[in-house]
Amino acid sequence: MKKLFLLFTLLVSVNILFADDINVWKKSTLNQILERGELRVGLEPGYMPFEMKDKKGRVIGYDVDLAKEMAKAMGVQLKIIPTAFDGIIAGLLTNKFDVIIAGMTITQQRNLKINFSEPYLVVGQTVLLNKNYKDEIKEAKDLDNAKYTITAKLGQTGEIVARKFFKNAQINTFDTEAEAVAEVLNKKAVAFINDQPYNAMFMDAKGKDKLIHMDKPLTYEPLAFAIKKGDPDFLNWLNNFLRQVKEDKVQDTYQRLYDKWFIDTSWLEKVQ
Known part of the structure; x- marks a missing residue:
């Protein structure tokens, strides 16, 4: 009788655990994507070469192509949802889209609100300097002076880095990279801080x-997909997708996309 009771207790425990797993899966974003037949991706066009609009108004870029590969692997349609970067985490948390693929850097502060996949690319912040200052600014640390104005995009890592490394300088932020770097071109600011790929x-x-591109990175910044917390199934799928894309030398998807957007610059003709 005691053995039968223990066996019954074990079976009940297994059934409870199985039911819990099923409930987790039913609530998973991945399950919802498959049922909907559509992957919704949040990003902000305007961050070359990751995401931007071409002359016809279409959103193109490295992240967009990566999202296409992701949707293809899921067997669903892709829907791009343009979103201002300073509100993109809020958009994810309010279920306006399923995943952020927007050149987002993993930071501890962001990780308190959302979860990140493994990195799909590693970049760093660099400096674009107005050439008129080439004789007095030999390296980035020379910018830490009250007489200099530095620009960055509002809410991005460039702003964080600028305020951290150049505490004595005047830091001006703008809604877009284009506005921020234009200040340097127009001699209203000395330097612009942004991700190395964009600056290049x-x-x-x-x-x-x-x-002048001062291309020695100031930081180490892993870029990753961002999803809501409490979704182990979706996170597992994303990480396995990345491993497959990176390691599959037959399809060579990862290298092909990298070369297309970071080595070959012919795409510039489509956006200028």
């Missing part, structure tokens, strides 16, 4: 003969 692309486009 800008130099190829509009920065030639006007700016």
Whole structure:
């Protein structure tokens, strides 16, 4: 009788655990995506080469192509939802989209609110300097002076880095990268702080003969997909997707997309 009771107790425990797993899956964003037949991705167009609008108004970029690969692997349609970066976490938490794929850097502060996948790319913040200051500013630390004005995009890592590294300088923030870097082009500011890929692309486009790219990264910044907390199934799928994309040398998806957006700059003709 005692053995039968123990067996019954074990079976009940197993059934409870199984039911809990099923409930977790039913609530998972991944399950909802599959039932809906649509992956909703939040991003802010305007961050070259990750996401931007071409001349026809279409959203293109590295993150967009990565999202297309993700939707294809899920067997669902992709829906891009343009969202201002300073409100993008709130958009995720209020279920306006399923995942953020927007060149978002993993930070401890953000991680308190949302969960991150493994990094899909690692970048760092660099400086675009007005060439008129090349003789007095030899390295980034020289910018930490009250007589200098530095610009960055509001709410992005560039602003955080600028305020951390250049406490004595005047820091001005703008809603877009284009507005912030234009201040440097127009000699209203000395330098612009942003991600290395963006700065490198800008130099190829509009920065030639006007700016100097101080390309030694000030920071180590892993970029990752962001999702709501409490969703182990979705996080597991995203991490496995990344491993497959990175390691599959037959399809070579990861390298192909990297070369397309970070090595070959022919796409610039589509946005200028």
